[in-house]
Amino acid sequence: MSRTDNRWADEEALWTMGAGEAWRRMHPSCILVRPEGALQGSEVLAWLNAGPRATKAWLTERLMVETEDCVVLAYRATVARQGSETELLCSSTWVRQKDDWQLIQHQRTAHPAPEA
Template sequence: MTDELWALEEGWWTMGAAEARRRMHPSCVMVLAGSVLQGEAILNGMDTAPRWDGVQMTDRHGVETEDCVVLAYRAAATRKGAAYAALCSSTWVRQAEGWQLIQHQQTPEG
């Protein structure tokens, strides 16, 4: 799995909404604890929610085809001193403007 895709995935946790807009496919779907979001609703949530201070991704797995990469991992993130742990998966697709996130799912642990 390319380091580029893992770096993009890590950045997704900490980047601001402007960078996320550039990196997200317009039809992206996210399944988070208690909600399913798509497209602009994801970005609207990023505008109001504080970003994560950092994330550690372990138990990494991935599969890559020519224009699609699926990543799966265990995330341990922190925000304002609070810890969060989840099992995650993301799907990135290659577009003319580069890799874009088209799907992300989180299952909280604990």
């Protein structure tokens, strides 16, 4: 499996794995931007622990840019959680830390955006 394939597999798995396992794949200062606001570090862990995890995520319309120590992913996600589906536009940045890759940034925007 290529480095790019691995990052896509990691990204998809993050949606459905347990909060503790997801946190182990994140940089300790990871930034998460949601429609409700931005979180960083331990706030991300608290948010992961507080809410239900997705049961399935479909990642489509995938875009990717890769450098030696950084991979940026952008995609449309359809996420199943508690009997309903949500559609989001997302981006994530993965960085190499020694021999491992960690998520350092994730952004999600509701799609279509709610009307003001």
